Amino acid sequence: MPYLGGEETVRELRRALSNPNVQSDPLRYRNTILKVIRTMSQGVDVSGLFSEMVKACATVDVVQKKLVYVFLCSYATLNPELSLLVINTLRKDCQDPNPMVRSLALRNMTNLRLPSLVEYVEQPLTAGLRDRAACVRRVAVLGWAKLHNLHPSSEIDAAVVNELYSLLRDPDPVVMVNCLRALEEILKEEGGIAINKPITHHLLNRLKECDIWGQSEVLRVLQRYRPQSEDELFDILSLLDSFLVSPHPPVMAATLSLFLSISSNLPVISLAALERVSGPLLAACGSGSREMRFAAVCHIQLLLRSVPGLLGPHYKRFFCGYAEPAYIKERKMQVLVELVNDENVAMILDELKGYCTDVNTDTAQAAISAIGRIGRSYSDRCLQILTGLLGLKQDHITSAVVQTMRDLVWVCPQCSDTVCLALDGCEETLQDIQGRQALLWLLGVYGERISTAPYTLEVLIDRVRSEASLGIKMELLTATMRLFLCRPAETQDMLGRLLHYCIEEETDMCVRDQALLYYRLLHCGIEKTREVLQGRRSDPSLGVLIGRPAKPVSQWARCFNTLEPLSQGAVEAESDSRGSPEHVTYNSKPNADLSDTLSCKLPFEGKRSRINLSACPLPEVDVGGKATKALFGYSILLN
């Protein structure tokens, strides 16, 4: 946040810094420097004070030194010449008897990030590698990585690389881990540090000495190792077993990653590891930090892909707390859907029912669609809940319920009777576009069984002039056409009005072309129309779903313990649970003939982006040249 008086502040600070009275009083001097750093972290550009700060660097006060270094490291790249002045002070500090001062100087020397200073830095860094104090060696080792990244192209001295390799045997575990990190960066082009058998065994034996950060780093690097024999593999696995159930999530996750990568061709081992890790992962789901909970729940979703029944007995751990944020609730509901079985279905549905009336509309809608997913296996119970929710007459709930019902009847056609009964009266509550589209689709497909269908459509047709949404108009056209096929007497008149309006008055080309298509289709005779519009219902082979098939671990092992499972919308499970199966059928047959595409695609016109040109065989329709053009126009829209 830049303050208005930025320049004024800088001028004032400069005056104070160069005031001899201030300089002679250590406390005032330090406070002035504090002010500079505070201004800096507020986002004001104080680089103009560089030369004054360089002077302040020569002091015995360690706190002041540290403060000045914070400043210098931020602005050194802007003032390479003046930074040369600092290097002398820093080099002198590298000789200081106090190891803390030595490490401080060395660290900041390498943090200046100035290529021109490299020649001055190399000598103290080499000395630093052999320093008595571990804290200096830690800094020196990483210093070489920093130096290398300043000149990524230059060859690094082989002697240094050798020295770093030998420092893997340093008594201090942090030095060892830093050596790993530095070598990984320096040897990046050769594929990182060479992980051979002696190094691996050395690292594994010292794993217990490291803290959790070191452990996770070592475990990550070891993922590249391939054991030479099966015996060796099992030795490693049994050595790591205690880390697999570590109470620290970073270590646990890194160990599991390592397990999955070194036993990638032994699926039994991987599955056993997944089972073993479920305890600590569940514990992380109950962690006090909500961010940690979120990470754990997201990774549990990965595990469930391969072992669907893994956490079945622990389903209660995924009940949402009422104060939890919506994003955790949503993931937990996705997990609950996966865990449903005959014993717990009643409890889970009862719990989900409670979320449907949540204040947060996203949570409520996610809960409703979760119930719909469960409905694919337990349709009666779920439909009962969904029908009950319609009674609330709240627009966001009704909309979600109607969409869920649409998706459900596609998969379970046997539910359609209940759905048809429930739809009565919904149109008054529905406000949003997706909900109304879903209702229109249902009215079109099941029109013969919903007695009020023509009247509902008629109201909408009368209001079509004021309708703003493109998707609704297209959906309305299709629904009316479909209804006409099964109830011609009641619908003929309104269909005529609708087609007339859409062809003569509508300004949007998509709607107009679709209306033209239907108009011409009707000219081809009722049989042809029926074939096009009712050609395809849901796939009869889609029976009641009984759990998802387990997928191999290798499919997701790569992204375990990375940020990928946490990112928005990156989860496959999400699209599986939210999308309707019609997409799947549609996508798998991109070149299906038009009649196929038409009937399965039309209900979702509004959902997908419309235009994606591809050649598409047209039905043989006997029309004039103008009409063919229109048909082509439509085929473009369709795909």
Added chain:
Amino acid sequence: MISQVFILSSKGDHLIYKDFRGGAGNDIVSIFYEKVTALTGDQPPVVMNHKDIYFVHIRQGGLYWVATTTAGSSPFTITEFLNRLAALVKDYCGSLSEKSVQMNFALIYELLDEIVDYGYIQTTSSDVLKNFIQTEAVTSRPFSLFDLSNVGLFGAETQQSKVAPSSAATRPIQSSREQGGKSEIFVDVIERMTVVIGSNGLLMKADVEGEIRVKCYMPSCSEMRIGLNEEFSIGKSQLRGYGAAVRVDECSFHQAVRLDEFDSHRILRLCPSQGEQTVMQYQLSDDLPSALPFRLFPTIERDNGGSAAINVCATIPVPKGSVSLSQELSSPDQSAELKPQSRAVVWKIARFAGGTQLSALFKLEVPSLSSASMLEVGPVGLSFELPKITATGLQIRFLRLSPIQPGPSQRWVRYVTHSDSYTIRI
């Protein structure tokens, strides 16, 4: 690997910014803030990305703690690191707030410098860090007459001095060095309850997650022995004797804890480092040894006049001592004392004596009431804090320091049970 770390206030002010790897644009902080504020819903997701920079953030003390990293980093490591950083800042500054971070920014820069080098986490152990940290913490605690109330006439010890004020543990760990001050040790047994009670009054789910936290202000640390209940048992099969066992399902310990005497005498031995650490974590699902702290008898009636009445009573069978409870009732529409945006009636009780029953009657005016609107009432969520009580019955028998400290040292033990999510269906 961490490229940058920054701390933002909830309004987006830059409090701390540290670039470890270099090469990031200056606008990275504003990009993050724009992304966070642009998200819909009250709680933004933890991970966001801008091109190939990934932001991982946590929220603590009303602040955003953000680390930028690459896609391949471990979310567990980064989240744990940020949590640990926040805990360290809390240890060193005394408390966690925008103000304390602002006042102690020099200290925090110093901490960050020692914790992370070139994006790699070096150490977060406060034992190691205390040798490097030179800056002193600045605390702001306004002078209060209440502080004097602990001092009796002519400086004599009063009865009250047997109880430490709740703020006693919120001071920076390093100040003890200079003030020559009290060497104190605080042990907290904290339990969080997650409970769901069905509409028929049956318990559907009860989880307790507990931890023993030690906050140590001893400059030189000696070995500490914590004795737990002798009948403490882990797992389902291990029942000890016939007494009412204190049982937990799973239990894990801090890596510094030595468990030689745990199996025989239930004694934890450790050398606490300065600052706060979680010594033991445990969890218990489903069968609680004690009765539930709260019962709620809700009744809902529908008036002829078209308004609903929700009659809420709460009884507490077990606890002694003070309790605070807040209650929300989801209800369909607006009335004077309800919060329309969260669609809830909030009932707050500052102090709730054990063994008593409180009742309240809420009348709501609902313009368009249908029988289905009744579905929207409930479930009721309770949040509370129960001091001096643990739901599992875990107790600390003794707390001994050996060798005996030279100066006067004080040991405080505190028990508290929080509600994580306490839900009663109506």
